Amino acid sequence: DLAIGSRHDFDPCVTVSNIIERKLKSSIFNYIVKTSVLSDFNDTQCGFKLFVKEIAQKLFSAQKLAGYGFDVEILYLAIKSGFKCKEVAINWKYTPTSKVRLIDDSIKIVKEILQIKEIHKNTFMDNRIMPSKQAIVI
Incomplete structure (x- = not known):
């Protein structure tokens, strides 16, 4: 039903180059999620x-968050609705430039993530659909 890329090295064929600060931030964020x-x-x-x-149309129509937490919200809705989701290892290259402001954006995204279950406690989506052969890449 959906696939997401993962920069974590769970496939021995995938090589990932990263810096310690980025790994630390990622580890903290992943722990919270x-x-x-x-x-x-x-x-x-x-x-x-x-x-x-x-x-995608069903999930994004139910989306409520507008910030960086939308990824987690969409995946939460997908799992809650019974859609299958596969995490796929990808190759990537770390780039030091980022639009994310470490303190301000970190606080906002943690607040959003902690609200997801409450926001969607009454959300239900029927996962019975007739999928076409089309896919959307985001």
Whole structure:
């Protein structure tokens, strides 16, 4: 139903070059996500996402968050609705430039993540759809 990229090295064929500061931030963020919302994912913030078109339309129509937490929210809705999601190892190269402001954005995203279950406690989506052969890459 959907696939997400993971920059974590769980495939011996994948080589990842990273810096310690980035790994530390990622580890803290992943700990928060795993303990509060999604325990089965290693990298919710990787930019690679692939959806069956109809599933993407359902998930994004139910989305409420507008900040960096939207990735976690979409995956939460997908799992809650019974869609299958596969994490796929990808090759990537770390670039030191980022639009993320460490303190301000970190506080905002943690607040969003901690709100996801409350925001969607009454959200239900029927996962029975007739998917087309089309996919959407985000």
